[in-house]
Amino acid sequence: MELFSFYNVENLFLPDPEPRHKLDPTISGLRNWDERKYKNKLHKIAHVFQLIKEQNDFLPFIIGLSEVSGREVLEDLIQLEPFNSEYGIVHYNSKDERKVDVALLYDKNKVELIDSEAITFFFENNNKNTENYDTTRDVLYSVLKYKDEVINVFTAHLPSKREKDINRPKRIFILNQIRDRILNLVNAGEHVILCGDFNENPDDENLVKILYGNSQEKVLENPFQQLFSTGNYSTFHYKSGLLFDQIMLSESFFKDDGILSFQNAGIFRCEKISSHDKKFEGRPFRTYSGTRYLGGYSDHFPVYVTLGKV
Template identity: 45%
Template sequence: MAPELVVFYNTENFYAPQLKQYPRSDIPKSGLRNWNEARYQNKLLKFTQVFNYLRLEEGLLPMLIGLAEIETNQVLEDIVNQDVFKGNYAFVHYDSPDQRGVDTALLYDKTKLELLYSEVYSEIFEGEIGMLPVPSTTRDILYARFRYGPVELSIYVLHLPSKRQKEVGMAKRKIILDKLQRKIRDKLLQNPLENIVVMGDFNENPTEANLQDFVAFNNKSEIVLINFFEELYNKKKFSTFHRSEGLLFDQIILSPAFLEQENSIEFLHAKVFDSRHLIERSPHNKKRGHPFRTYAGTRYLGGYSDHFPVFIKIKIKVK
């Protein structure tokens, strides 16, 4: 069989159009003032251009696309109805309890993949406003299981808490990743050749402690998962930036089965899709290589996203 792409893309605040204008003193949960129909349609156009560029540069469209920062089914329905997807794609999405109303989602090529099962895992933390305890929710981890030719794929899509509250966010990310690792270890104990893909915006680089602990266990003596994006990060390949600092928060992590000789599916390579078409063209050249984003703070730029997509290429082995 021909190689296939599996993509993850943080779309940067892909909300449905707002139905009213907000005054400067009243900011909607999206944080986006004047997110209107015209800007939404431009976002749809930019999203489809990303996948047209991917098809031109890599020779094919992905069979799976994990997404972050998607608001509603309406957005996903509008996406799959775009010409680039030729009516071949369906989606998996659940509304999460996230305070800003953005979720993870999956697009899949239904001519290649059969959806067998899906669910979400939620995490609720205790927080505070003043002296009052309040629940603090996160975006769900989306789980889906597919049949792909002779094999099955288990897919997890996540968007972990941000780094804005450094210590709090790090602790939350650790709790979520530890629980997910336990689920995955249980699966691999039952079937060491299970094909597991964990993709998302981890809000940490591959070399940071939480990610290192996630892929290994027992003081790193037991390899649970394999992260090829660590090598890319060490080569200074970045998917997003904070000021001038390059970051590789967007990663696709695999179970060891993808490297096993007796498995029917194999990993070929990983890549950050930092196409020149998606790069910001700053007049002062201060942001060389940065993604052309939709917003910079509250200033509308009209770009694609503040993240580049990332992907892996895999292939069914011919026997």
């Protein structure tokens, strides 16, 4: 049995250097993001996976991450327990304006990295005072080998819904491009996993469309549709529960003859990583609330799927 997980870790930045002037903007955009807070954040994220290990008796063999800034934070993370430098890193610096990327960690004792690619997107910008194009976070494409199975993993963090969802056309474009790649792989009989923070819920039109091929044949399954329909959420916006964090799998994972057959999906909502404030009971214990430092884990819960023979 194996776990595949995805976790939006909320602004994992290196400590900010001391600004020359108090009003100068920081690299992280966070208030007073220093060495102490950075190390606390690393230990908090590592502790989440320790808790996952305690619950399941093993760690996820593949972990998708979002909101990480640079490779160095990942190298610092995997040195800690429970990773103990036994995990490999797949990461590329994207052209995101906030310098946050997606990444993949994998258990080097179980998984071999065959290939990887950063899929970069450019969008026309009509603002004459800036560059003539907009960029966003890359989608990370990784090809991994587990035993005799090759797994194609796409890790995404799609543009946000800020400013009355001005970024929706970008999300549509990115998902259409990824869908074309997925169709080619599925038609060739390959295993595919698409994971990420999609900034859309499982029942949104874009995320329903990506599950189907050109002839309306089912190519991906999204087990998080059922979780969302029964009121299970990975993050919140004001009073609204959201399930933006999802893992979708090709139909090949739903056959009984494979080494990695789908068993179940879930949201890791452990009490220890949940808010201590009764007003926000059942929500993630986040690192910041606006500019106020809380010292928590993340504003998202991790999500996971269990794979393997029963």
